[in-house]
Amino acid sequence: MIETLRRSPERLHLGLMLALTFSTGVIDAVGYLGLDRVFTGNMTGNVVILGMALTGANGLPIVGPVVALALFMVGAAASGFVLRPVAAGWSGRSTALFAAVGAILLAGAVAISLAPALALVVTGALGLAMGAQAGAARHIGVKDVTTVVVTSTIVGLAFDSVFGARVGGHPWPRRVLAVALIGAGAAVGALLLHVHIGAGMGLAALITLACALLGHLGRPGPR
Numbered sequence: 634m635i636e637t638l639r640r641s642p643e644r645l646h647l648g649l650m651l652a653l654t655f656s657t658g659v660i661d662a663v664g665y666l667g668l669d670r671v672f673t674g675n676m677t678g679n680v681v682i683l684g685m686a687l688t689g690a691n692g693l694p695i696v697g698p699v700v701a702l703a704l705f706m707v708g709a710a711a712s713g714f715v716l717r718p719v720a721a722g723w724s725g726r727s728t729a730l731f732a733a734v735g736a737i738l739l740a741g742a743v744a745i746s747l748a749p750a751l752a753l754v755v756t757g758a759l760g761l762a763m764g765a766q767a768g769a770a771r772h773i774g775v776k777d778v779t780t781v782v783v784t785s786t787i788v789g790l791a792f793d794s795v796f797g798a799r800v801g802g803h804p805w806p807r808r809v810l811a812v813a814l815i816g817a818g819a820a821v822g823a824l825l826l827h828v829h830i831g832a833g834m835g836l837a838a839l840i841t842l843a844c845a846l847l848g849h850l851g852r853p854g855p856r
Contacts, residue, residue, distance in 0.1 A: 658818020
């Protein structure tokens with residue numbers, strides 16, 4: 634199994650990042666619908682919500698988006714600090730970061746199940762986890778799949794298409810998959826809220842931990 638995973642690291646990493654993109658959609662649905670209209674993965678959404686909220690528009694939240702944005706940046710910075718000494722690609726430190734993200738998501742699911750009053754704390758924890766995930770994904774460097782946002786992917790999909798610049802070798806399948814998977818994840822997250830608010834977080838945690846394991850097994854072996 635390990636040799637199979639190591640045979641094509643590019644495909645493995647692409648598959649893992651797409652899976653994490655799906656889980657981000659799940660988490661953002663939980664945050665927006667279950668944690669007072671807060672995005673914990675898509676920071677563009679939070680900045681827009683915060684800008685409107687500061688004008689008093691429609692009773693939009695202020696504290697939640699600020700907490701999520703601040704902790705997301707902390708998570709991304711921590712990820713950069715951890716990965717600074719190693720070359721780009723998957724390493725043991727990448728595994729540790731993704732495992733930590735999965736553990737935080739799982740802890741958030743347990744916390745919100747036992748104490749709903751901890752919603753703001755859970756929001757911060759999810760922001761921290763998604764920031765760390767985004768940083769680790771950036772270090773691995775799968776083109777067009779950042780796991781937390783698809784705006785730039787949509788731009789590339791349209792700009793490079795036959796209707797746009799007609800760029801040769803246009804990687805449209807991965808771009809379409811990234812957009813579709815984050816949307817599918819959001820749909821699944823919304824549906825799981827009918828079961829329990831912690832269900833979506835639990836699913837995202839399992840996906841992330843599985844990706845950490847597969848990525849670790851498929852990392853380059855010792856020379």
